[in-house]
Amino acid sequence: MAESSEKSTKGRREAQRERLIGFAEHLIATQGLDAVRARELAKQMGCAVGAIYNLVTDLDELVLLVAQRTQRDLSAYLDAAAAGDHADAEGLLVAWAETYLRFAKENRLRWRALFEFRLPPDTPLPAWFVKDQEAIFSRLEDRLLPLTARDTVGARKLKARILFAAVHGIVALSLEEKVVAMPIEAVEGELAAFVRAYLRGLTTK
Amino acid sequence: MAESSEKSTKGRREAQRERLIGFAEHLIATQGLDAVRARELAKQMGCAVGAIYNLVTDLDELVLLVAQRTQRDLSAYLDAAAAGDHADAEGLLVAWAETYLRFAKENRLRWRALFEFRLPPDTPLPAWFVKDQEAIFSRLEDRLLPLTARDTVGARKLKARILFAAVHGIVALSLEEKVVAMPIEAVEGELAAFVRAYLRGLTTK
DNA sequence: AGCATGTTTTGAACGCCGTTCAAGGAAATT
DNA sequence: AATTTCCTTGAACGGCGTTCAAAACATGCT
Numbered sequence: 186m187a188e189s190s191e192k193s194t195k196g197r198r199e200a201q202r203e204r205l206i207g208f209a210e211h212l213i214a215t216q217g218l219d220a221v222r223a224r225e226l227a228k229q230m231g232c233a234v235g236a237i238y239n240l241v242t243d244l245d246e247l248v249l250l251v252a253q254r255t256q257r258d259l260s261a262y263l264d265a266a267a268a269g270d271h272a273d274a275e276g277l278l279v280a281w282a283e284t285y286l287r288f289a290k291e292n293r294l295r296w297r298a299l300f301e302f303r304l305p306p307d308t309p310l311p312a313w314f315v316k317d318q319e320a321i322f323s324r325l326e327d328r329l330l331p332l333t334a335r336d337t338v339g340a341r342k343l344k345a346r347i348l349f350a351a352v353h354g355i356v357a358l359s360l361e362e363k364v365v366a367m368p369i370e371a372v373e374g375e376l377a378a379f380v381r382a383y384l385r386g387l388t389t390k
Numbered sequence: 391m392a393e394s395s396e397k398s399t400k401g402r403r404e405a406q407r408e409r410l411i412g413f414a415e416h417l418i419a420t421q422g423l424d425a426v427r428a429r430e431l432a433k434q435m436g437c438a439v440g441a442i443y444n445l446v447t448d449l450d451e452l453v454l455l456v457a458q459r460t461q462r463d464l465s466a467y468l469d470a471a472a473a474g475d476h477a478d479a480e481g482l483l484v485a486w487a488e489t490y491l492r493f494a495k496e497n498r499l500r501w502r503a504l505f506e507f508r509l510p511p512d513t514p515l516p517a518w519f520v521k522d523q524e525a526i527f528s529r530l531e532d533r534l535l536p537l538t539a540r541d542t543v544g545a546r547k548l549k550a551r552i553l554f555a556a557v558h559g560i561v562a563l564s565l566e567e568k569v570v571a572m573p574i575e576a577v578e579g580e581l582a583a584f585v586r587a588y589l590r591g592l593t594t595k
Numbered sequence: 596a597g598c599a600t601g602t603t604t605t606g607a608a609c610g611c612c613g614t615t616c617a618a619g620g621a622a623a624t625t
Numbered sequence: 626a627a628t629t630t631c632c633t634t635g636a637a638c639g640g641c642g643t644t645c646a647a648a649a650c651a652t653g654c655t
Binding site: 299310318322344346351353354355357358359362363372383385387 | 504554555576589
Binding site for chain 3: 222223224234235238243244
């Protein structure tokens, strides 16, 4: 009957899993990565600690699932920014950089968790996680195309990632306050200039 | 008599502190930040757990002290790179970027710890830590001077930090393997081009 | 020398943590 | 109804950072 309340037992399990991810997401968003603790989650779920390990193998897996959601939210931000009109490819790339900064600012703890989590050494990122990441970068590659027309596909892929990494570095060090004298307000004013300068340098040989 | 073995009790305390920092540094260098554990340090020091808290208020403080050493080592790398001869300011800035990458590669865990540690929220970085950091950036500022002659001091300070942050982001994402398809070897080949492109873009209005 | 005073060292204990697992309960299958 | 399969429970395990009463040591004084 009611399809959203119980359904098959398999569907119920899946629903519980979603609920768990939601709680973890909320904990991360409000208190940071370290707040994801088994006993707290159990309390919120209304179950015993052990039950969590039926929905998820690890707390690490849970964190990764939240990270996936965060990546998707970021993707949505970028899509929204792309919807506006931009004179040229550079305009959109600049807008994306500023969108990234805004996303990080507005979702600080969740965004931070994206780079803070560690999976056991030599464990590669799972394929489902990488897939969402590719989606983000493929956008960048497309927009870099007009500016790097003479590059191979591989070289362009790399340049897209380098541009992202550079912008990320700027955003990260500014928000993390690990490096002094990089106040966020000042960076907001300079980020566009940075991207423009790099792109200008890319094209002027 | 023997001045290096005991001296005043105050000096002994200081020596023990150095020894402790050394062990912590070694743990970080070989096993990462999480390996800094009170009981393990006590074992290496040959004392009881509690004694550690006489030399250091926290494990956090200890980590910060190690971070300071790492910053200084990085400083030495940069100095060494500056000793070579470079045609122009750009040449040195490029060399520094590549030196930073090399430092991160050769001291991976220690370098990572520099950005991984967290002090309690709203705790500012201690002054003694900030001081060593300034030393690193002031170099950059000096070299950026010819390229940003028309900027105010503040604007140049910011640009120096932005350049560092950008390079750091590229190095970090490549070494952390959180973003796929940024293999270190490929980045090694592109980092100089990135810095050159940015600097070229900076000067060509 | 003995005693009193201050300082340092000790390690058991506290309150957390992630994770496991024997036991009991519920649901599905026969 | 009986049986098998699955899920849930929560005490228990080993580990963590940190504390603190008591013991050991050092120092100064008579």
